[in-house]
Amino acid sequence: MQSFNWGVLGPGSIAHTFAKAIAPSKKGKITAVASRSLQRATDFAKRYAIEKTYSDYKQMLADPNIDIIYIATPHNFHYQQAKMCLEAGKHVLVEKPCTVNAAQMQALVALSKCKKLLLQEALWSRFMPCLSQLRQVLKEGLIGQIQYIQSDIGFAFQSRKESRLHQAELAGGSLLDLGIYSISVSQFLLEEHPDSINAIGQLTEQQVDGHVLANMHYASGRYAQFTCSMLSQTSNTMGIVGTEGHVYLPACFWDTDLALIYKDNELIQNIEIPHPVNGFEYQIEQSMQCIEQNKQCSDMMSHKDSIGVMEVMDDIRKQIGVRYPTNIEALN
């Protein structure tokens, strides 16, 4: 069995979830962490028994013992940092959204193909076995033909003005942080990209999207509808409606370990697959398996799907008037 040395780039909030998830792995371990703050890197390293610390991302990338980097910084940095990792010959698992727009995602995909290195968006829901089993059951027609999907996702961040979600220069807003789950999980279940989208939204004083309400239509005639908010605490549930029944994904629907399947308003089946750790472990193991198989991404969250989700978000941002600073949308 191949083993993999991971480097963590940006040991902030979500990097802790990653570190806990990889701890029991038989294949992978974190051997280095890089932060702009040596103190932050050292604290993180101590907590998770990590060998090496760097106060410069590039220095970590020059370490020949590191195979793969987990990028855990705010959205606006992902494109440049993923590019830097691939150019340094490292495989990369990038937190969602992998880039700020579809053009950046396309450029990274081309680079990963050219370098024959993994470029994986860490859209963790997509790797959960519960969601895969649900997709299979839906394909088999347990609730008839799927008609539409409805979901909402929201947390009240209005008092946390320092949060990256409030900042346009960090590609903040509810869509890229939260709405991405509704779009991506709907895409996974329907196995289709929308052909038309209608969205309305409310911008904050900082000109990022506070709420978004969107309707997506698919060529098959199905729909997906979602709301996302960084200003309201919502139900965080998803419903999948078929001609003969419905499925309910309780909160938080994107942390999918339970799906409740109903027919004629009676619960007929539960799909329940508890996470061994916290749900991040699936995407970590899948990334390493892809490298072993010389694949540049997983079929569970392909490059085509990452680009498709980014295209939807580009379209919605255009419709509701969210414009990030041009430098973070650029390709250079």
Ligand SMILES: NC(=O)c1ccc[n+]([C@@H]2O[C@H](COP(=O)([O-])OP(=O)(O)OC[C@H]3O[C@@H](n4cnc5c(N)ncnc54)[C@H](OP(=O)(O)O)[C@@H]3O)[C@@H](O)[C@H]2O)c1
């Ligand atoms: N999958 C999930 O459930 C989940 C949940 C939360 C977040 N996320 C994703 O994870 C990513 C990071 O989110 P987070 O909440 O963990 O971020 P965070 O804690 O705010 O920041 C993570 C790291 O990014 C760097 N950073 C933060 N603000 C910066 C700034 N203004 N300028 C330069 N560097 C900055 C810092 O790296 P240094 O240590 O080097 O300074 C920091 O340690 C985002 O893409 C987010 O969407 C995913």
